[in-house]
Amino acid sequence: MLGQFLAKQEIDIILLQEVVLCSLDSLRGYEAHINTGTNGRGTAIVAREGIPLKNVSRILSGRGMADELQGVGIVNIYAPSGVEKKQEREVFFNIELPHLLSTIPTKMILGVTSTVS
Numbered sequence: 001m002l003g004q005f006l007a008k009q010e011i012d013i014i015l016l017q018e019v020v021l022c023s024l025d026s027l028r029g030y031e032a033h034i035n036t037g038t039n040g041r042g043t044a045i046v047a048r049e050g051i052p053l054k055n056v057s058r059i060l061s062g063r064g065m066a067d068e069l070q071g072v073g074i075v076n077i078y079a080p081s082g083v084e085k086k087q088e089r090e091v092f093f094n095i096e097l098p099h100l101l102s103t104i105p106t107k108m109i110l111g112v113t114s115t116v117s
Helices: 002-009 083-101
Strands: 013-019 030-036 042-048 054-058 064-069 072-078 108-113
Touching (some): 042 072
8 A cells, every 4th residue: 555655646755653564675666764663663764766865873762763865864753752751752852863863964854753742
């Protein structure tokens, strides 16, 4: 289904969160960079074959990753949400995310999924 959507819409790059598949290899014509965390979920950056993504960086929790395309960082994050995850969210935004952002070029595209509470 995802492969059909990407092909029909002619999507070059897509940022995915809550990825539970170990592999997105079934997406013909696309290359997936995946970051699955310790809880079995994570993030992915999927690009059409021939788009030269490089310098993959990952957050161990699986909640973020970055690639580089022609000097521009492509960052995909999935921040902890909900009142019960306030402390985890603070660690994410104050420690994990700044570390990830320090690994990429100055120019960036940032894809974020989060609920602020």
